[in-house]
Amino acid sequence: MIQKVVLSFPVDATDRSLTYDLVKQYDIRINILKAEIQAGKSGNLLVELEAEPQKLDEGIAYLIANGVTVSPVSSKVSYDEKWCIHCGNCVSACFSHALTIGAPDWKLHFNPDKCIACKLCLKSCPLKLFRIEFAES
Amino acid sequence: MKTYAEINEKIKNGKAVVLTAEEVSELSKTLSPKEIAEKVDVVTTATFGAMCSSGAFLNFGHATPPIRMEKIELNGVRVSGGLAAVDTYVGATDCNPASPAYGGAHIIEDLVNGKKITLEAWGKGTDCYPRKHIKAVIGKDDINEAILYNPRNCYQNYNVATNTTDQIKYTYMGTLLPKMRNAAYSSAGELSPLLNDPECRTIGLGTHIFLCGTDGYVSWNGTQFHTTKPVNEFGIPTSNARTIAVIGDLKKMSSDFLRGAYIEKYGITLYVGIGIPIPILDEDLARRVSIRNEQIETTVIDYGNGNRVLGKTNYAALQSGSIEIDGHKIRTAPLSSLAKAREIAGILKAWIEKGDFLLSEPVRPMPTGTSLKGLTALDD
Ligand code: SF4
Numbered sequence: 001m002i003q004k005v006v007l008s009f010p011v012d013a014t015d016r017s018l019t020y021d022l023v024k025q026y027d028i029r030i031n032i033l034k035a036e037i038q039a040g041k042s043g044n045l046l047v048e049l050e051a052e053p054q055k056l057d058e059g060i061a062y063l064i065a066n067g068v069t070v071s072p073v074s075s076k077v078s079y080d081e082k083w084c085i086h087c088g089n090c091v092s093a094c095f096s097h098a099l100t101i102g103a104p105d106w107k108l109h110f111n112p113d114k115c116i117a118c119k120l121c122l123k124s125c126p127l128k129l130f131r132i133e134f135a136e137s
Numbered sequence: 138m139k140t141y142a143e144i145n146e147k148i149k150n151g152k153a154v155v156l157t158a159e160e161v162s163e164l165s166k167t168l169s170p171k172e173i174a175e176k177v178d179v180v181t182t183a184t185f186g187a188m189c190s191s192g193a194f195l196n197f198g199h200a201t202p203p204i205r206m207e208k209i210e211l212n213g214v215r216v217s218g219g220l221a222a223v224d225t226y227v228g229a230t231d232c233n234p235a236s237p238a239y240g241g242a243h244i245i246e247d248l249v250n251g252k253k254i255t256l257e258a259w260g261k262g263t264d265c266y267p268r269k270h271i272k273a274v275i276g277k278d279d280i281n282e283a284i285l286y287n288p289r290n291c292y293q294n295y296n297v298a299t300n301t302t303d304q305i306k307y308t309y310m311g312t313l314l315p316k317m318r319n320a321a322y323s324s325a326g327e328l329s330p331l332l333n334d335p336e337c338r339t340i341g342l343g344t345h346i347f348l349c350g351t352d353g354y355v356s357w358n359g360t361q362f363h364t365t366k367p368v369n370e371f372g373i374p375t376s377n378a379r380t381i382a383v384i385g386d387l388k389k390m391s392s393d394f395l396r397g398a399y400i401e402k403y404g405i406t407l408y409v410g411i412g413i414p415i416p417i418l419d420e421d422l423a424r425r426v427s428i429r430n431e432q433i434e435t436t437v438i439d440y441g442n443g444n445r446v447l448g449k450t451n452y453a454a455l456q457s458g459s460i461e462i463d464g465h466k467i468r469t470a471p472l473s474s475l476a477k478a479r480e481i482a483g484i485l486k487a488w489i490e491k492g493d494f495l496l497s498e499p500v501r502p503m504p505t506g507t508s509l510k511g512l513t514a515l516d517d
């Protein structure tokens with residue numbers, strides 16, 4: 001089972017080898033897609049976690065127990081649908097195909113599972129409708 | 138053969154047969170132009186895209202004592218002070234370099250939405266206009282006129298942009314990824330107004346149109362009006378050619394069809410929604426409005442490398458999601474909204490069907506035989 005999540009580390013957790021523990025104790029393979037983390041400061045990791053479902057749940061529980069906030073990517077990247085004009089500018093920039101537009105309705109569709117939080121849509125939307133909580137710095 | 142008067146009579150009686158340009162293109166697969174000319178009275182076309190050459194005339198009214206405004210700012214954005222005492226033209230691309238993401242187009246949208254705008258103006262003070270400075274808060278209901286006047290809108294066809302370099306390019310054609318990983322196009326294809334009447338037989342000075350949610354008019358040929366570009370076998374210019382100038386009452390417009398926008402590292406622009414009804418006067422016009430995406434060709438340009446021409450494609454390919462250039466498959470995405478263009482074509486169709494919107498015969502046709510001049514710098 002693979003799950004893509006954003007791990008937000010509090011200040012005091014950053015120096016501890018939590019990710020090492022995930023591999024060692026819970027047998028979770030970690031694929032780091034994006035990292036914004038500095039020792040002594042809070043930080044964010046966008047990761048794919050791959051493991052047996054039970055191990056995955058235990059590993060995530062272990063992270064939470066250690067003060068790490070674990071949130072699905074979908075809750076982090078969003079756009080203001082009400083104001084969207086379906087122009088397609090963001091689709092052009094989104095090379096991971098999370099954002100698509102096309103026949104038959106030619107309206108914008110967002111598939112959070114494919115989002116890699118690259119932030120290109122943030123700049124490319126001419127109405128500035130995107131919000132990405134991860135990597136706000 | 139039908140006349141404008143006959144078609145308007147049918148509209149008034151609620152008997153006009155109105156189709157959108159997409160519907161008539163579909164119909165043309167089974168009916169001949171002659172049959173379409175007999176059956177259909179009006180075809181509605183539309184587009185909703187970024188149109189930088191747009192703006193609004195405003196008249197603020199006079200204060201007591203009065204001021205001859207020579208330097209004017211709206212929400213901190215400098216706008217034209219070169220228009221009588223209390224008039225201005227807010228250009229869509231006007232901006233304050235200190236905060237480049239908000240400018241003229243956003244002010245226009247804010248006015249449409251009924252938001253209040255801070256006006257600050259300075260004058261030198263004259264015997265008849267003694268005041269030298271004024272600060273006031275205005276909204277669309279506090280000022281005399283607010284008139285949208287766009288000198289160049291609705292381009293007939295447009296280039297497709299891609300980027301062959303190994304760096305991201307931020308252009309007015311959007312974010313262009315390195316090594317041709319995407320291509321951007323900006324036309325509604327078979328729904329686009331000037332592609333359905335490519336020689337402007339029915340679109341001229343005085344044509345009654347849908348403009349940003351209300352009705353408006355074609356007021357002139359648009360600037361950079363170019364009638365001598367190469368055309369394909371279907372009579373379609375294969376790159377940007379004709380344009381129109383349009384005018385309408387800003388106070389009645391809706392931000393559903395007018396939006397201020399900021400294109401990264403380029404600047405501000407205004408998304409404008411335009412719908413144009415084409416009367417099917419004869420078989421020739423029936424044939425023109427039957428044009429289909431695969432018959433509308435356009436030119437692919439390398440925006441990363443001196444606007445080099447890379448090849449040709451058509452709107453059926455562009456709308457399929459990918460095109461092929463020199464053996465490379467390139468992902469495509471639009472910059473103008475087909476969903477909104479369809480909405481506009483549908484609204485205009487409903488207005489005409491209900492008898493709320495009549496067609497007008499141009500009082501002057503568009504020019505012919507025009508091309509573009511360049512600009513020579515003194516040190517060239
Ligand atoms: S952050 Fe990147 S991957 Fe996610 S939707 Fe935006 S452009 Fe696509």
Ligand code: SF4
Binds near residue numbers: 088089091128
């Ligand atoms: S760029 Fe912005 S307005 Fe355009 S489709 Fe994407 S989210 Fe919607």
